[in-house]
Amino acid sequence: MAGNVPYKIPIGPIHPALKEPVHIELTVMGEEVIGADFTPGQTHRGIEWMGLSRNPVQIVHLTDRICGICGVTHSLSFARAVEQIAGITVPERGDYVRTIIAEFERIQSHLLWAGVAAHELGFDSLFYLAWRVREDAMDAIEFITGNRVNYDIIQIGGTRRDITIDQYAKIRTCLKTYKDLFSKLKKLFLEDAVIKSRCIGTGLLSFETAMAYSAVGPTSRASGVTADLRVDYPYCAYGDLDIKPVLPTAYGKDVNGDTYDRIVVRIFEIAQSIEIIETCLDNMPAGPVLWEEKVVKILAACKKASGEAVGRHEAPRGEAVHYVAMDNADAPIAWKVKASTYSNAHVWPIILKGAQLADIPIIVASIDPCMSCTDRVAITDNGSTKIFTKEQLSKMSYEKTRRMLQ
């Protein structure tokens, strides 16, 4: 690019380099990015709206489809919100099964991300390797839940399937595979000269910025923020476990807040997840996994419930939040999903500033974005995008009613 004129480069919403639709606009001076902005809302599918005409037992499986990777994150958050409103207590064993699935999900999600990161660096042999070893976690999930991607194991009040004693052996074999693999993964990802030279010092996110922009999950922990919902506000079986948020210091290094640190955190979180699953398997309490076997009774309990609640879960990408309000009816009167990427994507403009054009893919990928989870509302009017406030929408609605009455 000639001269020192700043150029604006739009990428997306649909672009071969992007796995999901998102619009990124970069201002570049030569090879250097001097400004960046992004527009989410390109993958809006109206799931929340669909939920408002369904009962919680139906929605819980709809939530499984919000994201293709976090199969349990959304259903768990949603179920936890509904359980609070309806006053349903999940049996202990149900909590343990939920924890095991959630941690398997973290393993497969982090491996998926590690593969994507390697791919973004052009390191495809490592990408294939990461995705091949990910299969073991997928198989374990399929073995427990009956499906590789849409687990559908969460029910309001617990889980729909138990992990039976005869299943333990196979799960333990899978965990052992990962344990044996861990040192190899660590070496391949963290000691590689190419990865080091491309990732150390790129996409810097300082502790202060991570705090100011409320980054969550591994993205924030890589910048030294000791925040992990599993530790800070324990739920499910996490309260029984002795866990600490994983920081880059786990690898015996200082906190830098760069892309490399985000790899470190995720790789070490895989090890943490393996341990969590093992501990859970060892200490599985006996008893039922579901508050009430009869789905009809769950439906009745939900119908009687009224109130509002927030359900949260530390997803592989960071905290996911579901807000649910119910009022003595089949369907909830409000349902709002906030995925972790919504918090993390806001640091993009900061971490992209000053980067080289070629580093953009890995920096963008380093927060492990998931747009399908994030995009909850988009209003397009003749090509120009507008955001309406609640007041404006109410006003429009009132006006329409008035027009119809005339």
Place this chain on the structure above:
Amino acid sequence: MLPMLKEILTQSVKKPVTNLFPAARLPKSITGFLEDVGRGKANLIPPVETPEHMRGKLSYKRNICNGCGLCMKVCPSHAIEQVVYPVPPAKEGEEQPRAQKRIRIYVGNCIFCGQCIDICPKEAISQTSEFLLAAEDRFAESQIIE
């Protein structure tokens, strides 16, 4: 240091993990290949085995179902609809039997959650491990369970 180098070398002598379903090489014509398989002239490489209790296509026993409609209430994707089978008029002196309410499941809509199975009081629905369900017509015979 390039630790991946050793890994690539060891991998290159290992058997590929990919299952070459349905054929090792792309046939000239897929339909031709499938016809050959049907005639026993070609061999199909089977898909990877499914684990026990995989959630695949549903199976429905109409004669057990009592038409309560509970399954429709919990189906997240509205894949189930009610069907009313008329009954012939009663003979003189006999009581007119009620029309039979049963269900129809559209495979194309079903997300295989298995919730209908959980709620069914008569155990009329069960899940098979069949998963090769692609079809061109969503109302084809294979796509409707009734």
